[in-house]
Amino acid sequence: MGYIVKPLVTEKMTNITEKQNKFGFIVRPEANKLEIKKEIEELYNVTVTGISTSKYAGKNKSRYTKAGLIKGRTNAFKKAIVTLKEGETIDFYANI
Numbered sequence: 001m002g003y004i005v006k007p008l009v010t011e012k013m014t015n016i017t018e019k020q021n022k023f024g025f026i027v028r029p030e031a032n033k034l035e036i037k038k039e040i041e042e043l044y045n046v047t048v049t050g051i052s053t054s055k056y057a058g059k060n061k062s063r064y065t066k067a068g069l070i071k072g073r074t075n076a077f078k079k080a081i082v083t084l085k086e087g088e089t090i091d092f093y094a095n096i
Contacts, residue, residue, distance in 0.1 A: 002028070002039075003027050003028050003030075003031035003035050003036055003039050004025050004026075004027055004028075004036070004039055004040065004043070005025070005026040005027060005028060005077075006025070006026050007023070007024065007025055007026075007090075007092050008023075008024030008025055008026055008079065009024075009092060010024075016081075020083070021083065021084050021086065021088075021089070022081050022082065022083050022084075023081070023082050023084065023090050024079060024080070024081050024082075025040070025079070025080045025082065026077050026078070026079060026080075027053070027078050027079070027080045028078065029055065029076070029077070029078045031078065031080075033051045033053060033080075036051055036053070036080050036082070037051055037082075040082055044090045046084050046085070046088045046089075046090060047084065047085040047088060048082055048083070048084060048085075049083050049084065049085050050082070050083035051080055051081070051082050051083070052080070052081045053078060053079065053080045053081075054078070054079050055076070055077075055078050055079075056076060056077050056078070056079065057076050058073050058074045058075050058076040059073070059074050060072075060073055061073065061074060
């Protein structure tokens with residue numbers, strides 16, 4: 001277990017959630033759709049009807065500072081968009 005890293009709570013994902021009942025998660029790169037579906041159904045007690053995944057590569061970044069040019073790289077990650085059964089929802093803010 002432990003394939004879900006964190007829920008994806010952004011402005012864009014919130015708009016998709018309100019319109020289409022889809023929720024986003026950052027997952028481990030080795031996770032497949034069946035493992036993601038099983039874990040989400042166990043954690044949140046919902047019925048998953050569909051999952052789409054996509055992998056994102058890390059990007060090179062650089063910026064100029066007083067100390068000079070600083071180079072770095074953003075992390076690579078895998079994102080899963082989960083569609084739930086009509087009428088079901090996940091409340092990420094219930095634990096606060």
